[in-house]
Amino acid sequence: MKKMALALSGILTFGATGVVMADQYEEAIDYRQSAFTLVKGNLGPMGAMVKGEAPFDAAAFQRHAENLAALSAMTGDGFIEGSDLGDTKARAEVWEKRAEFDGKMNDFRKAAADLAAAAKSGDLATIKGPFAAAAKSCKSCHDDFKSK
Amino acid sequence: MKKMALALSGILTFGATGVVMADQYEEAIDYRQSAFTLVKGNLGPMGAMVKGEAPFDAAAFQRHAENLAALSAMTGDGFIEGSDLGDTKARAEVWEKRAEFDGKMNDFRKAAADLAAAAKSGDLATIKGPFAAAAKSCKSCHDDFKSK
Numbered sequence: 001m002k003k004m005a006l007a008l009s010g011i012l013t014f015g016a017t018g019v020v021m022a023d024q025y026e027e028a029i030d031y032r033q034s035a036f037t038l039v040k041g042n043l044g045p046m047g048a049m050v051k052g053e054a055p056f057d058a059a060a061f062q063r064h065a066e067n068l069a070a071l072s073a074m075t076g077d078g079f080i081e082g083s084d085l086g087d088t089k090a091r092a093e094v095w096e097k098r099a100e101f102d103g104k105m106n107d108f109r110k111a112a113a114d115l116a117a118a119a120k121s122g123d124l125a126t127i128k129g130p131f132a133a134a135a136k137s138c139k140s141c142h143d144d145f146k147s148k
Numbered sequence: 149m150k151k152m153a154l155a156l157s158g159i160l161t162f163g164a165t166g167v168v169m170a171d172q173y174e175e176a177i178d179y180r181q182s183a184f185t186l187v188k189g190n191l192g193p194m195g196a197m198v199k200g201e202a203p204f205d206a207a208a209f210q211r212h213a214e215n216l217a218a219l220s221a222m223t224g225d226g227f228i229e230g231s232d233l234g235d236t237k238a239r240a241e242v243w244e245k246r247a248e249f250d251g252k253m254n255d256f257r258k259a260a261a262d263l264a265a266a267a268k269s270g271d272l273a274t275i276k277g278p279f280a281a282a283a284k285s286c287k288s289c290h291d292d293f294k295s296k
Contacts, residue, residue, distance in 0.1 A: 031189045034182035038222060041179045063221075070218030073211075074186060 025083045032078025033088075035071055042067045043135065049124070050131050058122035065112075065119035068134070072112035076105040089147040097144075104141040111137040173231045180226025181236075183219055190215045191283065197272070198279050206270035213260075213267035213275075216282070220260035224253040237295040245292075252289040259285040 042064040048054035049061055084095050094101045111134040118130040190212040196202035197209055232243050242249045259282040266278040 027189070030185055034185035034189075037178055037182035038186070041175070041182075041225075067218070067222055070215070074215055077189075 024080070025086055028078040028080045028083040029086050029088050030078075032075065032090075035075045035078065039068060039071050039075060039138075042071065043138070046131060047135070050128055056124050058119075061127065062116075062119040062122070065116040069109075069112040069116040072105075072109040075108065076102065091145050091147055094145050101141070101145055104137070104144070108134070108137045108141065173228070173234055176226040176228045176231040177234050177236050178226075180223065180238075183223045183226065187216060187219050187223060187286075190219065191286070194279060195283070198276055204272050206267075209275065210264075210267040210270070213264040217257075217260040217264040220253075220257040223256065224250065239293050239295055242293050249289070249293055252285070252292070256282070256285045256289065 045054065046061055046064045046068075049056045079090065079094055079101070081095065084090060084092055111130070115127070115130040115134045118127050121127065193202065194209055194212045194216075197204045227238065227242055227249070229243065232238060232240055259278070263275070263278040263282045266275050269275065
C-alpha cells in the first residue's frame with residue numbers, strides 16, 4: 001500500500017515538477033551507490049590485511065578505517081523518500097521499516113568509529129575484532145534491506 | 149611516449165594477469181568517480197546556501213563541509229598508474245604532469261579543511277570566502293586535468 005501511495009504521489013508530483021523530481025531520485029540513488037562503492041573500496045584492503053592476504057600496513061589500515069568512519073556518515077543520506085524505484089538494489093523494506101533501517105545505519109556508524117579508534121593502535125590483533133564487527137554490521141543490513 | 153609505454157606495459161601485464169589488472173583499473177576509475185559524485189553531492193547544497201538559493205542551515209552546512217574534507221582525502225586515490233584508459237574523463241596530463249596534479253589535489257585538501265574549520269563558526273559571512281576558495285580549487289584542477 002505504501003509503495004502504491006508513493007508511486008501515486010510520484011505521478012502527481014510528476015505533473016507539477018516532474019523532471020526536477022526524477023533527477024532528484026536519480027541523484028539520490030547515485031549518491032548512495034557512490035558512498036557504498038567507496039565503503040567497499042576501503043573495506044577491501046582492510047579485509048585483505050586482516051585475512052593475511054596482504055601484508056599489514058598500519059598506516060594504510062588507519063587511513064582506510066578513517067575513510068570508512070567518514071563514509072559511514074554519508075551512506076544513509078541518499079535513501080530519500082520516493083527513491084525506491086529506479087536502478088537500485090535497495091528493497092522496499094528500507095522505507096517500510098525505516099526506523100529499523102536507520103538503526104542499522106547507526107550501528108554501522110558506531111562500528112566504523114570503533115574500528116577507526118582501534119586502528120590507531122597499529123596492532124593487528126587489536127584491530128581484528130572491531131573489523132569483524134564492522135563487516136558483520138554491513139552484512140546484517142544487506143541481509144534485510146538489499147536485493148541480491 | 150609515456151602513454152605508449154603505459155599501454156605497452158598494460159599489454160605485457162595483460163598477458164600475465166590480464167583479467168585482474170583490467171578489473172583493477174575499472175575499480176580505480178569507479179572509486180574516483182564515486183568520490184567525485186559525493187564531492188558534488190556535498191558541494192551542491194553548500195553552493196545553494198552560499199548563493200542564497202536555499203535557506204542557510206548552519207548544522208547541515210557544517211556536515212557537508214566535514215564530508216567534503218573527508219572526501220578530499222579520497223579523491224586522489226583512484227588515479228593509479230595505467231588507469232588513464234577506459235570510461236574516464238581524466239586527461240593524460242594527470243599522469244604526464246603527476247606532481248602538478250598531486251599538488252592540486254593537495255590544494256583541494258587544504259581548501260576543504262579550511263572550509264570545514266570555517267563552517268564551525270555557523271556564520272555565513274565567515275564561510276563565503278573559504279567556500280569560494282574550495283570551489284575555485286575544484287575548477288582549477290578540472291581546467292587542466294579533466295576532459296569536457
